[in-house]
Structures are given as structure tokens and as C-alpha cells.
Amino acid sequence: MQKFLLAVASAVMMTQTALAHDAVIRAGYILDPETGTYATDQYILIDKGRIDDVGDWTDYDSDEDYIDLSEKYVLPGLLDAHVHLTGDSQVHGYKRLTRSTPRQAITGVRNASRTLDAGFTTVRNLGAAGYADIALMEAIEDGDVPGPRIIASGPSLGITGGHCDNNLLPAEYDVKADGVADGPWALRAKVRENKKYGARVIKFCATGGVLSKGTDVGAQQFAFEEMKAIVDEAHLNGLKVAAHAHGAKGIETAIKAGVDSIEHSSFITDSGIEAAKRKGVYLSMDVYNSDYILSEGAKAGMLEESLNKERRVGKIQRESFRRAVKAGAKMAFGSDAAVYPHGQNGHQFAYMVKWGMTPLQSIQAATINNADLFGMSADVGTIEIGKFADIIAVEEDPLENIHILKTVSFVMKNGEVHKK
Numbered sequence: 554m555q556k557f558l559l560a561v562a563s564a565v566m567m568t569q570t571a572l573a574h575d576a577v578i579r580a581g582y583i584l585d586p587e588t589g590t591y592a593t594d595q596y597i598l599i600d601k602g603r604i605d606d607v608g609d610w611t612d613y614d615s616d617e618d619y620i621d622l623s624e625k626y627v628l629p630g631l632l633d634a635h636v637h638l639t640g641d642s643q644v645h646g647y648k649r650l651t652r653s654t655p656r657q658a659i660t661g662v663r664n665a666s667r668t669l670d671a672g673f674t675t676v677r678n679l680g681a682a683g684y685a686d687i688a689l690m691e692a693i694e695d696g697d698v699p700g701p702r703i704i705a706s707g708p709s710l711g712i713t714g715g716h717c718d719n720n721l722l723p724a725e726y727d728v729k730a731d732g733v734a735d736g737p738w739a740l741r742a743k744v745r746e747n748k749k750y751g752a753r754v755i756k757f758c759a760t761g762g763v764l765s766k767g768t769d770v771g772a773q774q775f776a777f778e779e780m781k782a783i784v785d786e787a788h789l790n791g792l793k794v795a796a797h798a799h800g801a802k803g804i805e806t807a808i809k810a811g812v813d814s815i816e817h818s819s820f821i822t823d824s825g826i827e828a829a830k831r832k833g834v835y836l837s838m839d840v841y842n843s844d845y846i847l848s849e850g851a852k853a854g855m856l857e858e859s860l861n862k863e864r865r866v867g868k869i870q871r872e873s874f875r876r877a878v879k880a881g882a883k884m885a886f887g888s889d890a891a892v893y894p895h896g897q898n899g900h901q902f903a904y905m906v907k908w909g910m911t912p913l914q915s916i917q918a919a920t921i922n923n924a925d926l927f928g929m930s931a932d933v934g935t936i937e938i939g940k941f942a943d944i945i946a947v948e949e950d951p952l953e954n955i956h957i958l959k960t961v962s963f964v965m966k967n968g969e970v971h972k973k
């Protein structure tokens with residue numbers, strides 16, 4: 554009798570699991586970023602935030618309600634390797650001094666939602682004051698506010714007076730950025746501190762930068778020993794390392810120190826590209842935002858010296874991008890959102906195509922390549938059984954019209970519909 558009851562109970566349970574999915578999607582065309590091919594008229598079954606099954610719609614036999622994307626092009630959620638969600642594109646230069654850390658966190662709430670709206674379901678936040686990015690990451694994970702999955706770095710590590718310091722005020726104000734340290738052991742301590750307060754990736758500044766005061770964009774910052782200490786300590790703690798680097802020497806020194814990605818990579822030489830290839834280092838090149846800096850930067854408070862630096866860097870960076878793509882370097886998709894308005898991340902695809910990628914390569918950068926760089930290939934980057942149900946849709950074939958990725962019309966993250 555007991556056996557019979559158990560059999561009935563399990564039969565009932567099986568019927569329930571067979572019928573009740575958290576969501577069902579009918580997809581017109583699903584892109585496989587690995588091959589650039591489409592599977593047509595498919596079902597996607599979603600359970601507990603993950604993809605439970607994918608197959609031909611004609612084989613799907615159920616009267617469950619479904620989300621109808623049968624006319625649309627369906628892609629995995631996009632990944633951006635370089636954003637600053639707590640930063641505001643209207644607040645640069647001295648204006649930034651008016652923004653408290655709590656205020657920046659609230660800016661981040663707005664920007665997280667805009668980023669997810671744009672189809673970006675996972676991002677690396679590379680640099681934020683006061684661990685505001687980690688607070689935002691936790692609030693999203695707790696379901697308090699909508700936003701992409703965040704891999705947050707906390708404060709960027711940098712030398713005294715470098716790109717990742719705050720150089721806007723004279724000595725009597727005694728202002729320095731949270732991540733400033735000099736010397737290998739002090740930097741190991743900073744890595745440990747960031748890890749302690751929740752960082753999931755380490756960012757450091759290996760050269761000067763465009764938007765900082767008084768730094769030479771081409772000049773190396775940190776000695777090799779300091780970079781090596783950061784990388785070794787981070788890797789010891791299971792954290793990947795992203796190095797901001799424009800100048801050739803800083804890029805090659807950071808690669809030698811063992812970083813996982815070079816951000817910006819503007820003046821990278823052919824030998825730098827070869828070194829990156831040899832060590833499997835990703836190049837994350839923000840080829841979109843230059844136009845925004847030069848047209849809108851002054852209004853947003855960017856310093857005149859920054860605009861001058863950008864006039865020098867932007868064009869060269871795009872030429873370097875073309876050389877790196879041609880040489881077959883590993884390319885990430887990193888946009889540096891906050892320099893330009895959050896939510897325009899998808900505008901970068903067309904620039905990547907203009908500067909040497911095929912549309913498929915640009916999509917690979919923002920899906921499978923970034924998934925690999927993030928150490929998340931098992932969870933994101935393709936629409937496959939077992940991965941997070943991070944799914945987006947657009948109205949046209951992005952391989953034919955890459956501009957369509959500026960206007961993503963459907964966004965699901967973790968099985969929950971954010972935009973439709």
C-alpha cells in the first residue's frame with residue numbers, strides 16, 4: 554500500500570514538473586555565438602533562473618503560457634567587461650568632488666537598471682569609491698533593485714598621484730583615493746582589504762589616464778614588482794586582475810606581471826599584442842566613448858587637459874584595435890560606461906565593426922569571450938542547458954545589421970523578464 558502511494562505521489566510530482574516551468578520562450582532565431590549560426594523556431598524552458606531545455610518548437614507539446622519571441626532574433630545576455638555604474642556621464646572633473654559616496658551608490662541604482670535595459674546582464678564594475686559598487690552588487694543580488702549581475706572591484710589600486718588617485722585638490726586638503734598604495738607589501742594589503750570588503754576582481758592603474766588630472770597617459774605607473782605583488786596576491790585569493798593601461802611600456806609590464814586583461818590598450822605595439830596572445834591576456838578596448846568625450850566632455854566638466862589627451866589617444870586606440878583584431882588577439886568587450894551615458898553600451902558594437910571586426914566577432918567579444926575572461930563560461934555567454942536564463946531579443950538579424958544591438962527589445966535575467 555505504501556509503495557503504491559509513493560508511486561502515485563511521484564507520478565503527480567512528475568506531471569507537475571513536466572508542466573510548470575518558471576517560464577517558456579518561443580524563439581524565432583537563436584544565435585549560437587560560437588558558430589554564428591541560428592537555430593530556428595525553438596523552445597527555451599526555464600527553471601529556477603536557469604535554462605532547463607532547448608529544442609524544436611514542433612517537438613514541444615504543452616499548453617503552458619509562453620513568451621512569444623517567434624519573430625525575433627534571440628541572443629544570450631550581453632557582458633560588458635568595463636563599466637563604472639556609480640559614475641555619472643554628466644559629472645566629471647571638479648564636479649565629481651560634489652558627489653558623496655552614498656550619492657554615487659544611488660546613481661548606481663539608476664545606471665544598473667539602464668544597463669540591464671540595454672541587454673547587458675553581466676558586467677565587471679572596474680573601480681568605485683567607498684565600495685559603492687559592492688553595495689550595489691549586493692542590493693541587486695538581494696533583489697532590492699534591478700540590475701545586471703555585477704563583478705565588482707571596489708576601489709582601483711593606484712600609485713600616489715597616479716590615474717587612480719584623486720589629484721584635483723592641493724596638499725592642504727589631504728585628499729587621496731581609497732585604493733592608493735605604494736610598494737609591493739602595501740599593495741598586497743590593499744588586495745586583501747578589497748577582498749575582505751567583497752571585491753570579486755582587482756583593478757589597478759598601470760599607466761596614466763585621460764580623465765585624471767596631471768597624469769601622462771602614456772607613462773607607466775607602478776614598478777614591475779608592485780604589479781607582480783598585486784597580481785600574485787589577487788590570484789592567490791582567486792581574483793582576476795584588470796589593468797588600466799594606455800602606454801606601451803605599462804601594457805607590456807602588466808602583461809609580464811600576469812594580469813588577465815588590459816583595459817584601453819591604446820598605444821599597444823605589435824610586440825605587446827604578441828605578448829598578450831602568448832599569455833592569453835584579453836584586450837578590452839573602449840572604442841566607442843572617444844566621440845562622446847570630444848563632443849560632450851566639456852559640458853560634463855572634463856578638464857581641458859583631458860580633452861587634449863583624448864584628441865591624441867582616441868584615434869590611435871582605434872588603429873591599435875584594428876591591428877589587434879587582425880593579429881588574432883583575444884578581444885573582450887569593455888566600454889567604460891560612465892565616461893558616456895550608461896545604457897548606450899550597445900553602441901560600441903558598430904564601432905568595433907567599423908574598426909575591423911565582423912559583426913559576429915563583436916558579438917563574441919560581448920558573449921563567449923567575456924564569459925571566459927570573467928571565469929563564467931559555465932554560466933553565461935551562450936543559450937545552453939544549465940546556464941543562467943539570461944536572454945535578450947532584437948527585431949533584426951544583428952549579423953546583418955549590427956546597429957540593432959543599440960535597441961534591445963526584450964531582456965530576461967536569471968529567468969526574470971526585465972523588459973518586453
Ligand SMILES: [Zn+2]
Nearest residue numbers: 635637679889
Ligand atoms: Zn574605466
